[in-house]
Amino acid sequence: MEVREMTVEEFEAYRTKAVAEYAEEHVKAGDWEGEGAPQKADEEFRSLLPDGVQTKNHHLFSICEGGTVIGMFWLGVVDVKKGWIYDIKLDESSRGKGYGKQTMAEIDRLGKEMGLRTIRLHVFGHNHIARQLYENTGYRETNVIMEKEL
Numbered sequence: 721m722e723v724r725e726m727t728v729e730e731f732e733a734y735r736t737k738a739v740a741e742y743a744e745e746h747v748k749a750g751d752w753e754g755e756g757a758p759q760k761a762d763e764e765f766r767s768l769l770p771d772g773v774q775t776k777n778h779h780l781f782s783i784c785e786g787g788t789v790i791g792m793f794w795l796g797v798v799d800v801k802k803g804w805i806y807d808i809k810l811d812e813s814s815r816g817k818g819y820g821k822q823t824m825a826e827i828d829r830l831g832k833e834m835g836l837r838t839i840r841l842h843v844f845g846h847n848h849i850a851r852q853l854y855e856n857t858g859y860r861e862t863n864v865i866m867e868k869e870l
Contacts, residue, residue, distance in 0.1 A: 721822050726780040726792060726858065731773045734780075734792055738807060741764050749844050750867060768796075768806065779830070783823055790814040794821060795830060795839070803831050805841035808850075815849075823859040 726734065742764070743757035752760055769775045777798070783791035791810035798804045805827060810819050831839050841859065843850050 721819060721826075721868075722784045723781050723823075723826050724775055724784065726782045728773055730782055730789065730792070731780060733772045734809075735765060735769075735772075740807070745844050748846060750869075759769075778806075783819065783828075783832075785814070785819070791818065791823065793827060795827060796836060797836065801835065801837040803834065803836040803839040805839060821857060825847065 725868040727820060740758065743752070743761035745758050746761065747754045769778055773780050778794065778796045778847045780794045781792060782789045783793065793808045794806040796804045796806055806819075808823060810823070811861060827860070840843065840862070841854065845851075
C-alpha cells in the first residue's frame with residue numbers, strides 16, 4: 721500500500737461523491753431532512769475546503785495499491801497539537817483486506833510527523849464496521865449522543 725498527496729483531479733472526483741454520501745449519512749442518522757441535505761453537505765465541504773487540496777491545514781491523501789487508487793483520507797490540523805480525521809474511504813473491493821488498519825497506522829505516523837498529540841474523528845452510530853476499526857486501532861469514545869424516535 722502506498723499513500724500520496726491527492727491530485728486536483730482526484731479531489732474533484734472525491735468531492736462530488738463525498739458530498740452526496742455525506743448528505744445521505746446525515747439523513748440516515750436523522751440529522752437532516754432529505755430534500756435540503758445535499759445543499760447542506762456541499763456548503764460544509766466548501767467552508768472546510770475553500771481552496772480544495774491547497775486548503776491550509778487540510779491534508780488529503782490517496783491510498784494506492786499497485787498504482788491504482790483504492791481509497792483516500794483527509795486529515796486536518798485543527799489546533800497546534802490536535803488533528804481531525806474528516807474522512808476515510810476505501811473502495812468496496814478493498815475492504816476486509818487490512819488496508820483500513822494500514823491506513824490508520826499511516827495517519828498515526830503522519831500525525832506524529834506533524835507534531836500532533838491527539839487525533840479525533842466522528843463516526844455515525846450506524847457505521848458498525850468503521851467503529852470496530854477505530855476501536856481496534858486505539859480510538860476510544862469521548863462523547864455519545866443518543867436519540868429516541870417518538
